[in-house]
Amino acid sequence: MLAAAKSQDSEARALLESGWWDDYVNNTANHCSWPGVKCNHDGSVIEISTPYDCYYEGETLSKMNFSAFPNLLRLDLNNSWLSGSIPPGLGHLTKLRELFLGSNRLNGSIPPEIGKLHNLVTLDLSSNSLSGSIPPTLFHLTSLTELYLNSNILEGHIPGDIGNLPSLQCLYLSQNRLGGPIPIQLGNCTNLGVLSLSKNSLSGTIPLQLGNLHGLSLIDISHNSISGEIPFQLGNLSRLEMLDLSYNSLSGSIPNPIHLTSLSSSYLDSNLLEGHIPGHIEILKSFQSFKYVDLSQNQLSGPIPTHIGNCSFLVELSLSNNSLSGSIPIQIGNLLFLSRIDISHNSISGSIPVQLGNCLKLKELSLSNNYLNGGIPLEIGNLFLLSRIDISHNSISGKIPSQLGNLLHLEALDLSYNHLLGQIPINLLHFPKRSFIGNKGLYDHHLRNRGLWCVKIILPTTIFVVLISLALLLLSRRIHRAKSRESYPSPMKNGDIFSIWNFDGRIAYEDIIEATEDFDIKYCIGTGGYGSVYKAQLPSGQVVALKKLHRREAEEPAFDKSFRNEVKMLTEIRHKNIVKLHGFCLHKRCMFLIYEYMERGSLFCVLRNDDAAVELGWNIRVNVIKNIAHALSYLHHDCIPPIIHRDISSNNILLNLKQEAFVADFGNSRFLDPDSSNYTVLAGTYGYIAPELAYTIAVTEKCDVYSFGVVALEVLMGRHPGELLTSLSSSPSSLQNVMLSDILDTRLSPPRSKNLMKNIVVATTLALACLCAKPKSRPTMKFVSQQFVACQIPLRKPFPSISILELVNSKLEMENEIKSPPKFSSHPAKYHDSSSNEILDA
Secondary structure: OHHHHHHHHHHHHHHHHOOOOHHHOOOOOOHHHOOOEEEOOOOOEEEEEOOOOOOOOOOOOOOOOHHHOOOOOEEEOOOOOOEEEOOHHHHHOOOOOEEEOOOOEEEEEOOHHHHHOOOOOEEEOOOOEEEOOOOHHHHHOOOOOEEEOOOOOOOOEOOHHHHHOOOOOEEEOOOOOOEEEOOHHHHHOOOOOEEEOOOOEEEOOOOHHHHHOOOOOEEEOOOOOOEEEOOHHHHHOOOOOEEEOOOOEEEOOOOOOOOOOOOOEEEOOOOOOEEOOOOOHHHHOOOOOOOEEEOOOOEEEEEOOHHHHHOOOOOEEEOOOOEEEOOOOHHHHHOOOOOEEEOOOOOOEEEOOHHHHHOOOOOEEEOOOOEEEOOOOHHHHHOOOOOEEEOOOOOOEEEOOHHHHHOOOOOEEEOOOOEEEEEOOHHHOOOOHHHOOOOOEEEOHHHHHHHHHHHHHHHHHHHHHHHHHHHHHHHHHHHHHHHHHHHOOOOOOOOOOOOOOOOOHHHHHHHHHHHHOOOOHHHEEEEOOOEEEEEEEOOOOOEEEEEEEOOOOOOOHHHHHHHHHHHHHHHOOOOOOEOOEEEEEEOOOOEEEEEEOOOOEEHHHHHOOHHHHHHOOHHHHHHHHHHHHHHHHHHHHOOOOOOOOOOOOHHHEEEOOOOOEEEOOOOHHHHHOOOOOOOOOOOOOOOOOOHHHHOOOOOOHHHHHHHHHHHHHHHHHOOOOHHHHHHHHHOHHHHHHOEHHHHOOOOOOOOOOHHHHHHHHHHHHHHHHHOOOOHHHOOOHHHHHHHHHHOOOOEOOOHHHOEHHHHHHOOOOOOOOOOOOOOOOOOOHHHOOOOOOOOEOO
């Protein structure tokens, strides 16, 4: 009795010394009645948990004398805001069966002394900041059934000794930094029901031995670097309900899951899987419990199985970003519980089945970027729960059903880039214009009525005013020409007035003065360092862009000759991605250049206008970068002598109506400074100028290469990459955790097709190579241009997991273009790991 009383006093003292029960210091009540404390019949503490509504923010476990509780069976301090480390003294609780320290702020390593708790059944250390490796002593706990170490920052490998836990039922190691392979010894944990290893850095293949764990109901190995094929042995797991292998590098075909009769959720998206979707009727008949299927972002081909209609309880189906072909099976109408279907970015053809109208629970419908034709079924108007419809980038024709306007929950609608005709239903006009863009036959009801009103009332009035104005203009012009003839003899005006050798500058000047009303500000569409740009419609009806130069040396004979020679050379340039220079006018009052007019204006303005930027999709952006590369390659390598642009920036890239890119103002610096044959005058736009120009004034073609890299990143990011350039030059290692997908323009949906992802990776890799600090380490524009055409190698890892640092370190074969790896720092070696995985398959 005396020993028992002494033990109880020791327990009470230990509880008080912990500081968690300070309110009971002067309380005479037995400690077994304190909140969070439970005792056995002998008055010894067997359970300690967080007192009701008590949180110990900033408190640690160091004050607790655990040796005072020899009979403790359960310690539950989950969600108690505890900090500090886990004390080794926990090893004294030899009778402990349940230890809960999850969802706190604990740090440091897991003490190996926990391995002394041989009676432990449940161990929960999840959601803390525990670091270091998993101590092997944990796997001496042969009675352990549940192990929760998820959501920490644990490193190292998963020990093979984990196979020593035959009673283990739940294993949660997700959201750590664990690497290495999945141990094959897991196959010895024959009672395992839940296996969660997601969001780590695990590599290697999926062990075949997992197929022996017939009690598994959940497998989550997503967001790792697992490669190889999916073992067909997993198809024997008849109790498996959820399988998540997404965001890995799995390849091969999807095995026939004949015995997965309990499977309700299957996530195999964002891998490198290929082949057909298993669709044998004997397989799909078994999937009555199938609810969630995601096979998106793979390389699957072939048709969508018609027997998918047997999965009668299917709720979500995502097959986007593959190479699926054929038509949408009409059996899709059997999926009465379907809430979301995404078949976008494939090669699906045929019409949209009217049977979709049977899926009354459908909320999201995405069929974009396919080859669908026919009309929009009226039956879609019956799907009253629809909140999102995307049928863009197809060949859908006919009228937009007015029934779509009855969908009260519809929040997002995209019917753009089809062949739709007729009037946009009035009850859909609240959607933005981009929802309907790219359908030439569509019109707005209000605009049509306004047009009829214009025809009936405004048009006759306008015609009358125009005729009067025209008569006055002709009279004024005749008087002006009469005065001109008095000043100097009338020259010949034969041929094209823009032919540099076949027109008189004074005549061109006269026409331009009339077209721009003597360079009135209302015709000005931009101003740069060398001049102002005006839009002018000539008497022939042709629209041109006029660059009125600031320089006024027209009367100097030396400048006149140099100016004419340079312009002659530039007018001979013939490249589809360089703005055509038609000619010039050299006049005593001013001089100007006559350029081809670009309707969409500068790339700079397009990227800074949200609506215009959204129209500039990923395919278009990649092509814009290619266009610029091809143009610069031509200037550097196909012109004799080579032409260095000296001012490549988004302001000097123009777009036409087809969204094609053209390099403008090429050679301006060249012919504006006729005496600077060595290019020693600093030119360019701040933010695009190569760094070597800070300490040298010798301009080379590698300065253009650097500027191209900046513009290429700007196109992909939708903004100037200033912060990224700073990180590249000062701290490349900080880019390890910056994903490529995170820096892309968020105004666009993420790229979906594998080919598009590959093109973006190639474009980004080349852009980063162009930004090397050392000019000699940058590729030539000829190589960059050729690489866009020649680089047909596939991705080796999922797009979302590619970091900027990996692209900096990636090794595109540049033949003899680059003699050493790119260097962005004075200490580059530690940032270039030759053993790192390459992004593109060599």
